[in-house]
Amino acid sequence: MRLNLTASLAAIVLAGAMPAAAQDVYAPYEPNPAPPVAAAYDYGDTDFVFELGIGVAAQPDYLGSDNYMASIYGFGSVEYLNIPGLGAFGGRDGRGFSIGPSFNYVGERDSNDLAGIDGVDATYELGLRAGYEWDNAEVYGALRYGLGGAEGLTGDIGANLIARPTDRLRLKAGPVATFADADYNDAYFSVSPREFVNSGGRFAAYDAGGGFNSVGIHGEARYEIFTDYFVNLDASWNRLVGDAGDSPIVKVAGDDDQYYIGLGVSKRFSLDLF
Template sequence: MRILTAAAGLALLLGTSLGAAAADVYAPYDPNPAPPAPAAFDYGDTDLVIFLGIGGTVTPQYDGADDYELSPRPIINVEYLSIPGIGAFGGKDGLGFSIGPSFGYVGERDASDFDGLDGLDDVDDTYELGVRAGYEWDHAEIYGAVRYAFGGADGVVGDIGANLISRPTERLVLKAGPTASFASSDYMDAYFGVTTSESFNTGGRLEPYDPDGGFKSVGVAASARYEVYTDWFVDADASYARLIGDAKDSPIVEAGDANQFTFGLGVSKRFSLDLW
């Protein structure tokens, strides 16, 4: 039921985005209307424009799980940054090249909490810290992020993607497009590997497995941001990812589900700061 709820949210958000994009193309009363211009912001001498907020996300209980849980998540997005002597990243209208921090967090995986993992070693909380960069045009964007993971799992993780963008109104921005994630072998081993002793502890239910690094998943994601009041926004996002490669072949995933859904909702505020 939780999977169906997440899938329904994804389908609804994608349908809204695609429907809005189609409405931008033409209407019966005007065969060639001009596309709406992106909302323009005058930040003056501002050096930093950043979105900060909080939300909740429905995600699988662990990578490859077929059950879901609700957890809090921070919203941190650097839209514009100007550094004296170096230059500016991102446009003051939100377009162009942007760069900012990228964070990730994976909660502790206590094997005894899940019937399918009973017998495996626990994995402590994992923290991910890195950088995200992207380039946005009026109606499209590309992006990528890379993070170093430490704690329960060590290694490098990241994701890449692209989006089509629709702006039905000055207050609403819709995005949808393909995504892919990757991870190093150490990270993959922590969440998808099974040692010989762990296999023995499961009574042979999970066979020994030593995954390599590489692409972890491919999928599609969609998001919506609506400005409900000046500089205050409601953010919604949904995604579907299919575990691939060595991740999909893990006996942990075979006992769960390679299809992974997420759905998030939050509130954020745009801050414009004069730093220098």
């Protein structure tokens, strides 16, 4: 496997706030382990509680690639927000409805990676993630818009079982599926007639549509090493399906199986806004 080093736009944006995927970069809202019940919603004068972090990850060079790269990513989440007149959202017990930002980064595909196939610039995805969590399970969904190499809508839906062996450790695992529209998939999975000719017929002409791109399993481990400081481990396996899995780019020179692993550190911040 070839190993490259890149930095996601999300990391650059968050670096202004602190040293800062997915997935990936993938960084939706993530509730924290529950404190003692008496303190679950006691935020005092605090109106906004959020988290910022930085991590390193190993992920495919580009969607469908069988080569992997190392990337630096930044991530963030919203734990609690109190807006006068509207009410409070979220809470440290981690149950109920949540909403927050979602980021993802997909590395560039160089024109030399696939002879005769055009290169694709790196894609930066920005959007929102919403979910609902019970004591031992959650469901969630994220919708993002890609900018750069692939422009269009993409996102994911999933569910997790949740275990909290201790007050500081939280474990999650469950199925996940990704999707994208035709505009997004066209950049990574389509082959134009010109590219068919330029590749010497190696890659058949192909027009990728939208729909589900992959199904797989995602897992997380999160540990609070000190108060408000966390270590986060994420890993996933996804199998390309639909128009993405049927693409000649994947069948001839890629891999249906896509893996991801990331390790990051983060810190929780509290602000009195009103």
